[in-house]
Amino acid sequence: MTLAADDLISYLIEELNIAPPIDLDTELFSSGILDSVSLVSLIGFIEEKARTTIPPVDVTLENFDSVDRIVAYVSSLE
Incomplete structure:
Protein backbone atom coordinates (compact mmCIF):
# COMPACT_ATOMS: atom_id res chain seq x y z
CA MET A 1 0.00 0.00 0.00
CA THR A 2 1.22 3.48 -0.77
CA LEU A 3 1.43 6.51 1.46
CA ALA A 4 -0.39 9.61 0.23
CA ALA A 5 1.14 13.02 0.87
CA ASP A 6 -2.23 14.32 2.10
CA ASP A 7 -2.46 11.54 4.71
CA LEU A 8 1.04 12.33 5.92
CA ILE A 9 0.39 16.06 6.14
CA SER A 10 -2.86 15.42 8.04
CA TYR A 11 -1.00 13.19 10.49
CA LEU A 12 1.68 15.83 11.06
CA ILE A 13 -0.91 18.52 11.74
CA GLU A 14 -3.47 16.52 13.72
CA GLU A 15 -1.38 13.99 15.64
CA LEU A 16 1.99 15.70 16.02
CA ASN A 17 0.44 19.16 16.43
CA ILE A 18 2.52 20.80 13.73
CA ALA A 19 1.14 24.19 12.77
CA PRO A 20 0.20 24.52 9.11
CA PRO A 21 1.18 25.27 6.46
CA ILE A 22 3.25 22.19 5.68
CA ASP A 23 4.23 21.92 2.04
CA LEU A 24 5.63 18.93 0.24
CA ASP A 25 9.14 20.35 0.52
CA THR A 26 9.00 21.79 4.06
CA GLU A 27 12.12 20.64 5.92
CA LEU A 28 10.73 18.74 8.88
CA PHE A 29 13.89 17.84 10.80
CA ARG A 69 11.10 12.64 0.50
CA ILE A 70 9.06 10.39 2.78
CA VAL A 71 6.50 9.60 0.09
CA ALA A 72 9.26 8.91 -2.46
CA TYR A 73 11.10 6.68 0.02
CA VAL A 74 7.98 4.67 0.88
CA SER A 75 7.20 4.31 -2.83
CA SER A 76 10.69 2.90 -3.39
CA LEU A 77 9.94 0.12 -0.90
CA GLU A 78 7.13 -1.30 -3.01
Missing part, protein backbone atom coordinates in the same frame (compact mmCIF):
# COMPACT_ATOMS: atom_id res chain seq x y z
CA SER A 30 16.51 20.26 9.44
CA SER A 31 14.26 23.17 10.41
CA GLY A 32 13.50 21.79 13.88
CA ILE A 33 9.78 21.29 13.25
CA LEU A 34 10.17 17.63 14.26
CA ASP A 35 12.61 16.00 16.66
CA SER A 36 13.75 12.46 17.42
CA VAL A 37 10.76 11.78 19.67
CA SER A 38 8.40 12.80 16.86
CA LEU A 39 10.35 10.57 14.50
CA VAL A 40 9.41 7.46 16.46
CA SER A 41 5.69 8.28 16.16
CA LEU A 42 6.08 9.23 12.52
CA ILE A 43 7.77 5.96 11.63
CA GLY A 44 5.02 4.02 13.42
CA PHE A 45 2.38 5.87 11.43
CA ILE A 46 4.19 5.30 8.13
CA GLU A 47 4.72 1.60 8.80
CA GLU A 48 1.08 1.11 9.72
CA LYS A 49 -0.34 3.18 6.87
CA ALA A 50 1.95 1.77 4.18
CA ARG A 51 1.99 -1.73 5.67
CA THR A 52 5.77 -1.88 5.55
CA THR A 53 8.77 -2.01 7.84
CA ILE A 54 11.39 0.72 7.79
CA PRO A 55 14.92 -0.52 8.46
CA PRO A 56 16.80 1.73 10.91
CA VAL A 57 19.61 2.22 8.38
CA ASP A 58 17.11 3.98 6.07
CA VAL A 59 16.12 6.59 8.66
CA THR A 60 18.13 9.49 7.24
CA LEU A 61 17.50 13.13 6.38
CA GLU A 62 17.69 12.12 2.75
CA ASN A 63 14.62 9.90 3.23
CA PHE A 64 12.69 11.70 5.99
CA ASP A 65 13.32 15.48 5.90
CA SER A 66 10.20 16.41 3.92
CA VAL A 67 6.82 15.01 2.97
CA ASP A 68 8.04 14.61 -0.61
